[in-house]
Amino acid sequence: MNTNEFLDSFERTFKARVPFILVQTTERNRAVELIRTVCVRQSVTAYVHTLSKGTVDINTNRVANEDRSVIGAVDFAALQMMQRQNLTFVMTELDDVETDNAFARQLLDTVILASEKGGAIVAVTTKTVWSQVQRLGVSLRLSPPDQDETYLNICRQIDDYRGLMPIEWDDADLRRAATILGGVTKIEAENIIAMMAARGSIRKSDFSELMHAKDSVFSDVSGIERVNVRPENLNLGGLSGLQNWLQRKRPLLTADLRERAIRPPRGVLLVGVPGCGKSLSAKTIAAQFEIPLYRLDLANLMGMYVGQSEGRLKEALEAADRVAPCVLWIDEIEKGLAAGGTDSSGVTTRMIGQFLFWLQESQARVFIVATANDVSKLPPELLRRGRFDELFFVDLPTTEERYEIIQLYIQRGKLPAITPELLDELVDVSDGFAGADLEAAVREIVEVAFLNGDSDVTPDLYRVSFRNIVPLSRTSPEQIEAIRAWGRERAVPASGQAIGNSTATTPIRRSVLLG
Incomplete structure (x- = not known):
């Protein structure tokens, strides 16, 4: 209260x-x-x-x-x-x-x-x-101060600094700061504002620092692991449908939504082809939203005693509520909350129920990014509308996305720019590649450039490196098609295009007529 x-x-x-x-x-x-x-x-x-x-x-x-x-x-x-x-x-x-x-x-x-x-x-x-x-x-x-209390406390504290230093925050900024500092105690909020004021000014550009200062208060929280994100190493190629959706939701994560009784964004469930950027999306979202990223490893929560696993999950979710606003990344969620398993003790069932209850009822600004590869193991309750804000399917990169991804990896590796003709050729050769396959192909070239210099980077080196990659779409086409069939019926395409819109990834079968 x-x-x-x-x-x-x-x-x-x-x-x-x-x-x-x-x-x-x-x-x-x-x-x-x-x-x-x-x-x-x-x-x-x-x-x-x-x-x-x-x-x-x-x-x-x-x-x-x-x-x-x-x-x-x-x-x-x-x-x-x-x-x-x-x-x-x-x-x-x-x-x-x-x-x-x-x-x-x-x-x-x-x-x-x-x-x-x-x-x-x-x-x-x-x-x-x-x-x-x-x-x-x-x-x-007695709960920590709510949003209104924190707002009034910040106003009083900021008023004490007026006339002593430049202060750019207006009323909207003060309310945004109160939203960000939700969940911290009164003295913790006062300390964070005082640390910012110690620099001699309070600027509109200070909100990123404000979030990181709050994050330092909860540097050691039980059950969830802090993931350091370096924005300069994060370039998410393609997935325009997902990225456009995220940009629409971003302002809602720190805005005061009580006037229209809007619930803060709950998050997304990303399913699809392995190696196509689902895990990278979690890091990119945290960097774009400028909020901390925490990882919840459900497998590490499992205990040997009765009730231990459920207790650890409860502590982890309560910790996520305290550090909000944040991104909570749950990688391969189907491994921790698999449905229809052989668990005779009922631990998994109780953990699913506890997680779904928190997902439905928690009002904290925790944006969840859950990823899954084996969609058949996901409990049906998790896919019901209202659990997550949206269910996205991450498919193999389309032709346009492969153009973008290849160039991103070339730029990240600081390789010389390639000709448009060679780029067209690599895009054609890489039909059916996942994002991880494209990264592996370019990484081979970056290693050669590092060891021998840029003079050894030739068009033929690119061709050989790309042709040596055998993607999953060629080794297991049936698995890819089964995943896509599931996604067509249940998910929104993260690329913004129809699922399976790339050219055929299944090898051509030739009929041999015996006369």
Whole structure:
């Protein structure tokens, strides 16, 4: 719940004199400040315990008990509540109270005493507590500041810098910054803005740095792996249909969509021929959107104990929500969520259900790029409309796309430009090649140029290198046609052209007549 929701719930719980209130949050100071606000409104006596100060009056900050230990704080609370009515004690360092132990029982006795004396024990922590204690109270969760709160906090912070440095951000930029910083705590957002202001200006060009600064806050998140993207090495040839669609969706990833109740873009599922750029697309999308890229490896989430795999998946998806906006890349998703397998324990089925629920319900700005080669193993539920924004089929490059891809790889390898006649010849020879085949053919030439110099790069070298490649479309034409047949019925062509629009890739069969 956001700040207003938390204040309302806590104040009602406080008025009811519930003897135990568990406040689950990672922002201890923010929670204590909100609790102090309620205590001032209600004109009640309350104390807060920290390891650094001991127990102090929450309003005056005067030390009430110098014993800084947690056990000493609980003892002091019990002693005071035996002598006075309606006291409140806020504990910020409760530890080892998740199970039945001596300290948990001491806390239980103190909570029971609070219920008799009209008092309350408030625990601010990220952990759970022993069920016997929890049954005597309620649990409230204080979430990080929402978009509106973050916007107001950024406005106040930026206003302090006005007149001291150049500030180019207008109201739309401030709201965009609030969207980007969703999921971080108040102090983390303040630190990020302060780091940007330390350069002496706040420019419109700072949003890329803003995203990377937020990314550094979550440099180590469980279950997902940070992928470093170097935009200068990413050139996605062809796939104009996919690229045009992405450009239309890009503004929605950081815009404020609440006015029309639009859901942020969910992502794409890329299926198709192996080696045609599905994985490269994930990196390219992250570079174009200027947001971090994380990789979710479903195979690494599998555990040997009951419930371990599902728990790891839940943690990974929650981590993705926290680092949003981001691109979440799930490579070969069919291997981790294969349908109709031999898993008798039901782990895969439960993981599919958990993933689909998150895919449907999460409102975080996580743009998913999932790739699949073996479409027959994909669970039918994953393909239902509404899970992903679009299902694209990545086919073998068309003639026009091969022109573009070959030239991209030549430029990346810093090879001398080739003649239009040679390029036409290579495009004809490479009919049926996947993007990976084209890369392999040009890479051979780049290696020769590196070892012997550009003088050894001849048209014949190009011809030999391309003719030595035997693509999958020639070794397994039936497999390619089966994949294409699936794509024609269920997917949108990523190239913007009809699937299978390239010239025939199946070898010509000659009939031999015996007389």
